[in-house]
């Protein structure tokens with residue numbers, strides 16, 4: 208079978224679907240999404256889906272803020288038949304060392320200058336926002352009531368359905384096996400079902416971004432790292448905000464459904480594609496979280512799982528075209544925070560692909576920054 | 590069976606998901622239990638799908654014409670019995 212498309216997106220996670228929707232919205236006709244498994248089967252369907260504007264660089268604050276504005280109206284914009292369950296009850300970020308507090312103070316100044324309604328608050332005020340928080344040792348915190356979290360399956364489905372209505376073809380269970388490149392230009396992709404000829408290929412393959420890039424002969428400095436997460440039984444609403452402590456490396460939120468979802472940033476997680484999970488994770492997270500939020504002791508764990516963080520050397524994504532291969536675009540390496548940026552990632556990359564001016568600057572996220580040594584310094588990654 | 594009747598039949602008791610909701614998703618094109626589980630929460634509750642798993646598999650098989658044996662079964666997530674976080678916090682490494 209030989210098929211023609213104007214663009215082929217590799218990977219049906221939140222980023223691939225957002226890129227596809229935005230390309231179609233901006234007028235590109237034959238857009239295909241090829242997903243080797245089912246939609247949102249990668250990191251998207253496994254993530255905490257927290258969305259926050261409390262970052263430490265202008266770029267991340269702006270991208271996250273514009274994305275949150277899109278999450279706020281997403282049910283309407285995408286005409287979604289259900290609800291993406293955007294719970295906007297804030298993010299409470301805790302500081303336990305003088306250095307963290309100093310960084311938070313700087314962040315808040317920058318965030319406020321960009322319009323984010325965030326404040327630096329005292330431990331007592333933090334205890335007022337989350338009454339079951341143990342404030343022992345807490346020096347201060349920041350709180351932004353507009354942050355929160357979304358149901359990632361629903362957000363992915365919302366993009367997929369909206370994209371389909373605009374004519375995008377979505378093919379689950381279709382793995383891209385090779386990318387055809389000729390004279391420094393993308394020509395098409397190969398799947399078990401045949402070849403699709405196309406001048407534009409977008410790599411949104413999440414944990415497999417390096418493997419997919421290599422198919423086009425492009426080496427990128429991404430690798431995958433396992434991260435674990437757990438969920439408890441649902442209980443009555445108890446906790447509004449996401450609570451996050453860089454000191455403990457832990458985050459914990461209550462979903463609208465009532466369950467608590469929590470995870471940690473563990474520097475010893477294995478690299479690669481092993482998605483197993485460990486007993487140690489359960490005991491560590493349980494110990495930290497029941498110290499921080501004592502009433503959670505009584506909650507029953509129902510499930511644990513893991514997913515990939517696709518990491519880059521500066522823990523910031525790569526968004527743009529690969530210089531060596533024309534027509535080969537990347538939106539990869541989100542390093543554990545790619546869900547919250549996806550609404551803008553899709554729009555900006557679609558603008559870039561179509562040669563339009565981008566709504567926000569993204570050139571600093573190009574692949575060339577690594578060779579040039581222009582790494583991004585973001586102090587607020589988990 | 591009418592839609593009203595489908596509404597009366599609970600497939601997943603932990604999460605309170607009806608036969609109608611499951612059938613709607615299958616009509617929307619979902620063909621695997623992994624997808625249905627994620628889209629509806631069926632099988633994500635306390636019992637982790639012990640009761641509803643086979644019921645959903647049968648629905649998929651019937652509505653899509655797939656042989657029952659070929660319906661993809663979702664990944665089984667531990668733990669088998671729900672444990673309290675307070676108990677885990679005191680457990681040995």
Ligand SMILES: Cc1cc2nc3c(=O)[nH]c(=O)nc-3n(C[C@H](O)[C@H](O)[C@H](O)COP(=O)(O)OP(=O)(O)OC[C@H]3O[C@@H](n4cnc5c(N)ncnc54)[C@H](O)[C@@H]3O)c2cc1C
Pocket residue numbers: 217218219220221222223241242243244245246247248249250251252253254255256257258381382383384411412413414415419434435436470513514515516538539541542543544545546547548
């Ligand atoms: C435990 C955990 C918690 C997280 N918490 C948050 C959070 O709170 N907030 C946040 O913003 N982010 C969070 N993240 C990160 C977030 O999940 C990711 O950054 C985001 O989902 C990436 O989306 P994606 O579409 O780029 O990739 P994915 O969702 O991984 O999608 C990539 C897709 O490509 C497919 N694919 C791969 N190779 C091929 C091929 N050859 N052919 C066809 N298809 C292919 C895969 O099957 C997959 O479905 C978390 C991640 C994890 C693991």
